[in-house]
Amino acid sequence: MKPLDRKLLRDLLHLKGQILAIALIVACGIASFVSMQTAYESLELSQLTYYNQYRFADVFGQLKRAPNPIAQQIGAIPGVAQVQTRVVVDVTLDLPDRPEPVTGRLISIPEQPIPMLNDVHISQGRYIEAGRSDEVLVSEAFAEANHLELGDTIAAVINRRWQPLRIVGFALSPEYVYEIRTGDFLPDNEQFGVMWMGREALGTAFNLDGAFNDVALSLAPGANPNEIIFRLDQILEPYGGLGAYDRADQLSNRFLSDEITQLRAYAVIVPAIFLGIAAFLLNILLSRLIITQRDQIAILKAFGYGNWAIGAHFLKFVLLISLFGAVIGIGVGLWLGRGLNQVYTQFFQFPVLEYEVSVAMLLGTIAFSTGAAILGAYSAVQKAVSLPPAEAMRPEPPTTFRRTLMERFGFQRVLSPVGRIILRNLERKPIKAILSIVGIAFAVAVVMAGRYTGDVMNYLIDVQFDRAQREDVTIVFNEPRPAQARYDVAHLPGVLYAEPFRTVAAELQFEHRTYKLAVTGLEPRGELRNLFDRQLTPIDLPLDGILLTDKLAEILGIQPGEQLTVNVLEGAKPVRQVPLVGVVEEMVGLSAYMDIHALNRLMREGGTISGAYLAVDALQLDRLYDQLKQTPTVASVLLRESTIEQFQETIVEVRGVMTLILVIFASIIAFGVIYNAARIALSERSRELATLRIIGFSRMQIAVILLGEQAILTLAAIPLGFILGHGIAALMARGLDTELYRLPLIISRATYGFALIVTTIAALASGLMMGRHLDQLDLVAVLKSRE
Secondary structure, eight states: OOHHHHHHHHHHHHTHHHHHHHHHHHHHHHHHHHHHHHHHHHHHHHHHHHHHHTTOOSEEEEEEEEETTHHHHHHTSTTEEEEEEEOEEEEEEEOTTOOSOEEEEEEEEOSSOOOOTTOOEEEEEOOOOTTOTTEEEEEHHHHHHTTOOTTOEEEEEETTEEEEEEEEEEEEOGGGSSOOOTTOSSOOTTTEEEEEEEHHHHHHHTTOTTEEEEEEEEEOTTOOHHHHHHHHHHHHGGGTOOOOEEGGGOHHHHHHHHHHHHHHHHHHHHHHHHHHHHHHHHHHHHHHHHHHTHHHHHHHHHTTOOHHHHHHHHHHHHHHHHHHHHHHHHHHHHHHHHHHHHHHTTTOOOSOOOOOOOHHHHHHHHHHHHHHHHHHHHHHHHHHHTOOHHHHHSOOOOOOOOOOHHHHTTGGGGSOHHHHHHHHHHHHOHHHHHHHHHHHHHHHHHHHHHHHHHHHHHHHIIIIIIIIBOOSEEEEEEEEEOTHHHHHHHTSTTEEEEEEEEEEEEEEEETTEEEEEEEEEEOTTOSSBOOBOTTOOBOOOOSSSEEEEHHHHHHHTOOTTSEEEEEEOSTTOOEEEEEEEEEEOOSBSOOEEEEHHHHHHHHTOSSOEEEEEEEEOGGGHHHHHHHHHTOTTEEEEEEHHHHHHHHIIIIIHHHHHHHHHHHHHHHHHHHHHHHHHHHHHHHHHHHHHHHHHHTTOOHHHHHHHHHHHHHHHHHHHHHHHHHHHHHHHHHHHHHTOOSSBOOOOOOOHHHHHHHHHHHHHHHHHHHHHHHHHHHTOOHHHHHHSOO
16 A cells, blocks of 8 residues: 555545534535436436327317317328327215215227327226226326226216216326316326226217317328327317417316436535535645644655645545545435435326436446545645645644734623633634534525425415315316306305316417416305405406416516406306406416406306315215215315325325435534534644643643533524525526425524524534543643644
């Protein structure tokens, strides 16, 4: 072994505690990057592969009813490669051992298996047989959630009558990777499922024999989707077209693509914080090591070692620490990545969600880690190689001392000698103190960032389910119902109070910007559905005019008081000018609201409704469910309690695990920063502390001098950490600001308190370890060391 390598080994063993702390911080950064990056690559690759293999469509459109020959006109649009017409209908299901009604979406498929757009992957069982009108394929997630087996029979209301359907296979489709119905923001596989049925049987049952009400297109390479959508809307307009849209706006794909985008962003932001702190600590550690080894550097140069050899020696020191942390981080990151990949299987339905780990990514991770380490240590290494031998043989010149600010104002009279020593040292080394404060502050900030999502989830439950959506049950009709339905709904078994609503498909336009959605008409001053502004102040529906969610108003670029064009996409398709009266704050989706009576007037209809929100007597729920199952005009039933349970079982549980991981990582940062700061302070001041012991200071007093300084730094870092944590949470909130959902900047007092407790525990643990080092301080050996 070369002499410099033996010296390197001795240095590593001597500083093993500090090296381990820094390596663990590096490992946290690498682990967070590897876990998120591999999950991102796995999701992206699975999405691309699945879409290609099962021919996920590029354009989608829904309509009332069109004859099959219209498909030829659609296929003649320049740029259209393939046309797939279908029948798609939502029905009420009656499942064994489930009292509440369940919604099923029936989608027609050819009688014989042929390649088609949005093709099905059969995971178990077989394809339907021609001529068997009762056979269906059921989505795998729905079957698992409701404990359905092959051969089971479920009842469905098909065209106003009950029909038994026999399950012959479990299937998946790229159209429903995220299996969710319109209006929801979480999959509820117990209450909603997709089923595939023969085209002839489904078309005949709903009077769509020889016709279709849904179309999907694939496009030729280089085709303009916007032009094709425009042409498609023109063709479907006479047949009740509801407005076509491209793949980017397809609900399942939007949720999946948003998650992939957020993973990619997190894979950069979080590791950058950890590796930045590690680089900072490496710089401090190496700078101190070079100061204590000035004479050794001089001797090495005197014996002929050049600047390159000495620089390489200290770079090896840094690289070994970085590589050690990278190895740990990669191992932990791969383990966490696999776990995250399994979590995603609860939300996204792929035939195979393979965990992809690329060698290039791992090598890039190591390169990134070592690059950050070298960058952090560069100034210290440059200082080592630039020392002339003659100068290095002399001890480092003592600091020029002068009266501190404390002494200029006479505050030293009220402090004990121990207190004066602590404050003098902090004031005379401000750069070091500031850097230590910043390092500890980032640890506090990461703890807060880890808890932020939990705070937001609690806030969302409170606002979305306890204040805004207070109904017990929501029923949606299969088509708009006349005013008589208001009376019928109010007199359903167990209904205490009912608020009807009206939804109208429309395209909102302001200047050149447009957006398609359903305008919702609500009862004014309703008790079950409430609207709020950003301060959670209730907003009353205007007698005339429209309210938009703040995100939708931002997309359209419209301000309150300006006129909005509403192009209705159903019925007579009127075009109206409606003033924007105000904006409302909602965290999920985009919405437009009107007074239900104003919306009825806009449509020039009577008291037509599309459904109702119900407050129900809990003791009468079973009677209500039985009645709804027997009501053919009800297309779907949504249960608020089921939505909350699903939310808590999925999102809250998953976020809780991720929060725990971030808190563990942040605790390692806090301990590593505080421990390294204290250990370096002990190395720098060991002679001073030993001298104080010799002249009569007790062990407790020198411990207070050393640890008191770290306590002041920690206390000063906590408020800064709160500010940085607030800033990181704001960045996270901004990154989660999408059309599908928006997370407000909510940080609870409990999160501030938790960050304070974690940092305090880390500081105490560091203090206990430093107390052991002080007890083992060899006074004679320290006083013999050169100054």
